[in-house]
Amino acid sequence: MTTSTLDITGDVCPMTFVKVRLGLHKIPPSGKLNVRLKEEALKNVISSLKTEGHRVTNVSREEGIFLLEVTKGG
Amino acid sequence: MSEAAFKELKKGGMMRQSEAGLFSVRLHVVGGRLATPQLRAIQEAADRFGRGEIHLTTRQGVEIPHVPQDALAALKEFLATSGVGVGVCGPTVRTVTACQGCRVCPSGVIDSPELAEAVDRELYGNPVPHKFKVGISGCVNNCMKAEENDVGIKGWIEPRWETPACTFCGVCQAVCPTKAIATSEDGRALIIDPTLCIGCGDCITSCPTGSMREEIRGYRIFAGGKFGRRPSLGKRILGVLRTKEEAMAAILAVLDFFRIHGKPGERFGDTLQRTGFPALETFIKVGVGRP
Ligand code: SF4
Ligand code: SF4
Ligand code: SF4
Numbered sequence: 358m359t360t361s362t363l364d365i366t367g368d369v370c371p372m373t374f375v376k377v378r379l380g381l382h383k384i385p386p387s388g389k390l391n392v393r394l395k396e397e398a399l400k401n402v403i404s405s406l407k408t409e410g411h412r413v414t415n416v417s418r419e420e421g422i423f424l425l426e427v428t429k430g431g
Numbered sequence: 432m433s434e435a436a437f438k439e440l441k442k443g444g445m446m447r448q449s450e451a452g453l454f455s456v457r458l459h460v461v462g463g464r465l466a467t468p469q470l471r472a473i474q475e476a477a478d479r480f481g482r483g484e485i486h487l488t489t490r491q492g493v494e495i496p497h498v499p500q501d502a503l504a505a506l507k508e509f510l511a512t513s514g515v516g517v518g519v520c521g522p523t524v525r526t527v528t529a530c531q532g533c534r535v536c537p538s539g540v541i542d543s544p545e546l547a548e549a550v551d552r553e554l555y556g557n558p559v560p561h562k563f564k565v566g567i568s569g570c571v572n573n574c575m576k577a578e579e580n581d582v583g584i585k586g587w588i589e590p591r592w593e594t595p596a597c598t599f600c601g602v603c604q605a606v607c608p609t610k611a612i613a614t615s616e617d618g619r620a621l622i623i624d625p626t627l628c629i630g631c632g633d634c635i636t637s638c639p640t641g642s643m644r645e646e647i648r649g650y651r652i653f654a655g656g657k658f659g660r661r662p663s664l665g666k667r668i669l670g671v672l673r674t675k676e677e678a679m680a681a682i683l684a685v686l687d688f689f690r691i692h693g694k695p696g697e698r699f700g701d702t703l704q705r706t707g708f709p710a711l712e713t714f715i716k717v718g719v720g721r722p
Contacts, residue, residue: 416602423601
């Protein structure tokens with residue numbers, strides 16, 4: 358299965374997390390979603406993901422943009 | 432009425448108004464919290480003894496203005512039946528201010544009202560060389576402006592980095608608002624600069640692997656702040672304290688230091704300008720064995 362990538366570099370809080378949540382809604386449990394985001398959105402997106410039981414399973418970086426691999430919880 | 436008699440009234444929270452014969456009565460409020468029966472009593476007192484007006488002060492205080500001098504005693508008695516005391520003025524430990532803290536605010540690290548009550552019980556109205564203000568913020572968002580107080584407290588999270596799971600993803604460094612986290616020269620460790628860290632815990636909340644952990648969730652003390660005519664901000668003293676009891680002991684030690692070194696009419700911040708902050712820290716450490 359290909360992992361889809363969600364780009365939220367143009368969004369601000371709280372749309373950042375809303376979009377991630379919608380993105381995760383479309384995939385099955387334990388599925389993966391890549392999220393491209395700016396530094397400013399990191400804290401809120403990651404902490405909300407953790408609170409909702411998802412995991413950030415990989416982090417990479419390209420020119421100031423972070424790429425998170427999110428694994429959907431339960 | 433003699434000046435001495437006015438002074439005596441002022442000490443007990445009765446403030447002479449510009450309009451002769453009238454007083455604004457300062458009430459005893461702790462951490463900005465009043466129970467509804469107290470509020471009802473205050474409302475009724477303002478209607479009966481004042482002009483149906485209540486003033487909310489900048490430091491979470493409540494005053495009933497426009498009370499005639501001959502009604503002061505009756506007002507005091509009336510309020511006492513509902514558990515509302517009158518305030519203090521002069522060279523004493525004043526109203527302890529506090530935010531709602533962790534029991535109400537999701538950002539809260541400490542129980543601010545609980546500590547405020549403890550400080551108030553122990554110290555409210557105690558004599559000191561000059562007025563002395565204590566303010567308590569439940570976290571680094573600092574709604575109660577800890578640094579504007581003679582002693583300010585902030586809820587504080589001290590992070591600790593753990594090697595095994597860290598992937599050096601850089602998230603903690605990116606989210607740190609003060610850039611307190613550096614990578615060691617060999618690139619195999621993260622180093623947190625305690626002088627830059629503001630105890631927000633953001634690195635812990637954001638770390639995907641759980642490698643940033645809470646070392647201490649506790650109390651940070653700031654000393655020597657004041658506002659008024661010549662404002663200056665308080666400075667952090669001591670390490671992060673773990674318990675309410677430790678915080679209390681440190682506050683008591685600060686007051687002892689002020690009583691020993693402060694001159695009458697000198698704000699604590701000015702005392703510290705003379706003695707230096709290290710003298711205060713040494714005093715507290717020796718006296719109560721605080722870290
Ligand atoms: S200082 Fe922190 S805990 Fe207190 S009210 Fe503000 S955000 Fe909440
Ligand atoms: S966020 Fe966590 S895993 Fe990433 S570098 Fe910091 S401590 Fe390591
Ligand atoms: S607690 Fe806050 S200030 Fe301290 S290192 Fe972590 S992110 Fe930076």
